[in-house]
Amino acid sequence: MEADLNRQWGALCLAWIWQRSAQSSITAALEVCQQLWPLWAKQPDAALLAIGGGTTLDLAKLARFELHDLDLAPTVWRANKLPADHKRHTLWCAPTTSGTGSEVTPWATLWDLDTQPALKRSWSCVEGFADQAWIDPNLTLSCPEGLTRDTALDTLAHALESIWNHHANAITRPLAVRSARMVLQTLPALLKNPQDTGLREQMSQASLLAGLAMSQTQTALAHALSYDLTLHEKLPHGHACAVWLPMVLDIAAAISPQVQDDLALIFDCHWHQARQQLSAWLQSLGITPRELRNSPHGHHQLQQALGSSRGRNFVGSTA
The missing domain is CATH 3.40.50.1970 (Rossmann fold)
Known part of the structure; x- marks a missing residue:
């Protein structure tokens, strides 16, 4: 170049x-x-x-x-x-x-x-x-498998975090829903066919849509929890966000009818089934979801994240 x-x-x-x-x-x-x-x-x-x-x-x-x-x-x-x-x-x-x-x-x-x-x-x-x-999908053709996966997971995190967000609105939600659907449908096929320019273009569009939504809402709880994993466990950013997405989805859906409606559009199922579908999808990509609500230490970590600058954007935060 x-x-x-x-x-x-x-x-x-x-x-x-x-x-x-x-x-x-x-x-x-x-x-x-x-x-x-x-x-x-x-x-x-x-x-x-x-x-x-x-x-x-x-x-x-x-x-x-x-x-x-x-x-x-x-x-x-x-x-x-x-x-x-x-x-x-x-x-x-x-x-x-x-x-x-x-x-x-x-x-x-x-x-x-x-x-x-x-x-x-x-x-x-x-x-x-x-x-x-300047968005050129051809620039992503040299991304190795791990980077392709982890950056796509970051796109998915941006989209979902824009949905379960205090700042979500009628403009950002459709962008985020479309982006999340594109990632879920495209990433597994892309990892099998990394030189497919059509799939690369789909992922670039998904990334752009999620970025536009996030530019108005900022990120939320999953990102707040991710930074410690990146710093201390050296997990790539997208991976570090993705491990928390099923748990955060579960918390958000139990609180917000709007989140429930958006999740139904993304996963083509009742929102009660969305967490199971997302967990299975992540596991198929080698990502093991994490849970914090089963121990006092986990609850403390969750409350600290909710009080952070990103955590306060989450629909479940009252800070």
């Missing part, structure tokens, strides 16, 4: 920055900014084209806000408040996975690994949306 774009754009390509970090951490963001901001000092009207998965796109959404002093950046990111003298540069996002949704949302995940314990922070800004999002 680098060779192709250099051939097409020539001198318009000012530089290439390869983002190597596995996490969108403060350290990784600083490394990107150290390379990127001097280029903008010379060419302030240049656009940043971010090509990659969620980590790369999230880091680009941080780095596109140029500060007058790089040393101030960690303080700014932790406080989630931009100084008046920042410069907002043009950002284009091209996802290489079907699952991130980051290309159409205004916020970015930022891991603060310098704190004890490490913290997951959410960089959220009204100016945070990319100026353009």
Whole structure:
């Protein structure tokens, strides 16, 4: 891709920055900014084209806000408040996975690994949306099986979390329902035929729809519970979200008639059967669902997640 774009754009390509970090951490963001901001000092009207998965796109959404002093950046990111003298540069996002949704949302995940314990922070800004999002399913053809599965599970989590959400509305719910149905129908076939461009296009559409819904609702309880698994068990983000989906579905459906109706549309069955269907589907993909309601420690963990910033979006949260 680098060779192709250099051939097409020539001198318009000012530089290439390869983002190597596995996490969108403060350290990784600083490394990107150290390379990127001097280029903008010379060419302030240049656009940043971010090509990659969620980590790369999230880091680009941080780095596109140029500060007058790089040393101030960690303080700014932790406080989630931009100084008046920042410069907002043009950002284009091209996802290489079907699952991130980051290309159409205004916020970015930022891991603060310098704190004890490490913290997951959410960089959220009204100016945070990319100026353009380019969705090309062919960019996902190189995704290996594990990444294809886990990013699709993230799409499913985004869709379902947009449904059992205090901020769900008449616009976001149909997007989320359609996305969830597409993932459930497409992913098993895609894992058997990873080079099928039609199936890749279906997954890219599902990811985009879920991202658009999530951009209005944010995520909820399953995501709140996932971060600890990613940090301490090193589970990929989509996998870490998916293990909680049946339990969270069960809690949400028992509370909300609207969730019940949406689940019936997604699973083509009565909502009482939705959890069983989802659990069986996940197990067929090698995902073992988890449950927290069977022990005092689990109940405590669940209550802590419900009180978090993402947990408070959940229909079952009264915080």
